[in-house]
Amino acid sequence: MNTPYAWLWLPVAAFTAPAYATTYLTVEQAQQLMFPGQALTAMPLRLDDAQRLTVERTSGLAVPHLDFALWRVGSGGYFFVDAVLGKHELITYALGVNPDGTIKDVEILDYRESYGGEIRNASWRQQFVHKSVADPLKLDQDIRNISGATLSSRHVTEGVRRLMAIHATLPR
């Protein structure tokens, strides 16, 4: 602090603290968007080996970790929060599942890549709505990509497919 007016920065510093600009929705905000007014009960999920194999068979994707952030919705249905790599950076997303096993919505919570933030758009996420584990949930098949964000589109699509396969193992 050799400069006589360095202290002028102190009030500025007080205003630049925590909120992350790459966070578009918090977990709670996504829950309220998808299930407004509903009580959600956290029920962390750990897959056992048999479930893991079932999920891998159903989704055609490897399951790289066994713990998943999961909430049970009061009126039935489930809410997942998961993260996948876009190109290099993690994309955190939420998946809401209706009591009948169809997708209620997908929301992007954090997006950090320099390009491809358009996967946050409603028009892209809308493609998932009402689909179920019986649908392909594959890029270039029933999910179209965003030009310039192919990897982000593909990896979120795969993430949703994996979560839907996990959902299929849960009690309704």
Place this chain on the structure above:
Amino acid sequence: MTRNRRVIVPSLLIALGLFLQSSLSQAVTLEELAQRLDALEAENAVLRQKVARLESGPHVAPAEPVTAVAAAPVLSTASSPASSPAATAGGGEASTYVSSYGEIGYTRPSKRPSVSNVDVQRAVIGLTHRFDENTKMVGEWEWEHAVTSSTDTGESEVEQLYVEHSFRGGWTADAGLYLLPAGLINQHHEPTAYYGVYRPDVDTKIIPSTWREVGLGISRTTDSGLTFEGGLTTAPNLSQWDPTTDEGRLRGPLAAIHGEGQFAAAHDLAGHLSVNWRVPGALVGASVFASKVGQDQPGFLGNDSRLLLWEVHGRYQPGRWDLAAEYARGTLSDTEALNEFYLHGTTPNPTLVPALFYGGYAQAAYRVWSNDYFKITPFARYEILNAAAGYGSLAGAPARTGDEHIWTLGTSLYVGDGVVFKADYRGYRNDRYPSAVPLGYTKGDSLNLGVGYSF
């Protein structure tokens, strides 16, 4: 006394800040408190899983071959490693990522097969370091044509080097050497992102991909899919124009005069603006780049010259089709005195600075076959371009060069997300531009084979 005041004043400010903060927080309602508790509970659930995961040892297993019952081959986890749910607990941690892309091509010019050659066109290493959730740096270092030395033709260059800060409300600011938003290729130029062993001629000779300038840019993507990018950067330097070589005509005028951050002339500023609208399976966009390019060089006859480059582009991907089109048009004003000087100088047949250059293409690709891992996509592209379409009102100027018409027919075989094998044949109707043979300017048609990767 002064010293004491320096301590007392900030202390008072801090105390005031703390007081205000505590009074504000007392104004929180019970309802808000309940919401905060809910939020904390949710966060806690995520953290509990993180702890459970850590305590139970590493679970991120290598990609096990899954015995699929009905499905086709399984994608490796390397392409989409779902991370732990702990990632949702917020970031703030520093992290560093390595990226890379590269391409190797074989070219056989039909009319001069003796100069057939294989070239490591580019090898690029990228480094992204995220300092925290809001700020990161991005760097890319590139070698072209494999070997760089005083006796070799290769180039070694910094392709990108910028810091990026994200602000609330979806705003992002970049400072440094960054890629300009111009056309379909410039910002997405990895070999897996375009068809053909070589980039379209319009995206090299009219828009000098990979085109970067040093400056300050801002961007914002709206919820409706619109992305705006704008900025102030360094400008090309017309005083670099060399009338004694045909580089300005064969590689394109901007490729001959852009600065690339190498002691780039910085007297004149450039401005750029672009808008892109992306919805699933479709993209339309446009951009404009404008600047003075004389750079106020002492005695230089082109000091009043201005560059205006604009382009429009679109891409539509219905079903198995991938259709794209682009048109770019540039003008360089007030070049008559400079060209007059070249015409009457000592160089016979000097390469003059064009007043107008333009080009456009239409491209169609069709995914004929694919499974979960491989994809075969033949394509056809038709380009019309002219890198010297006029010399303004210059007296005694050479006749306007006619347009070149270029056909490219080929196919790409994609392996997973990151690898592509390519084969194509490129035909130049008027032989005005060279095929991409680094050993001098070999004009004309060529058969090309390539392999590229990107991660």
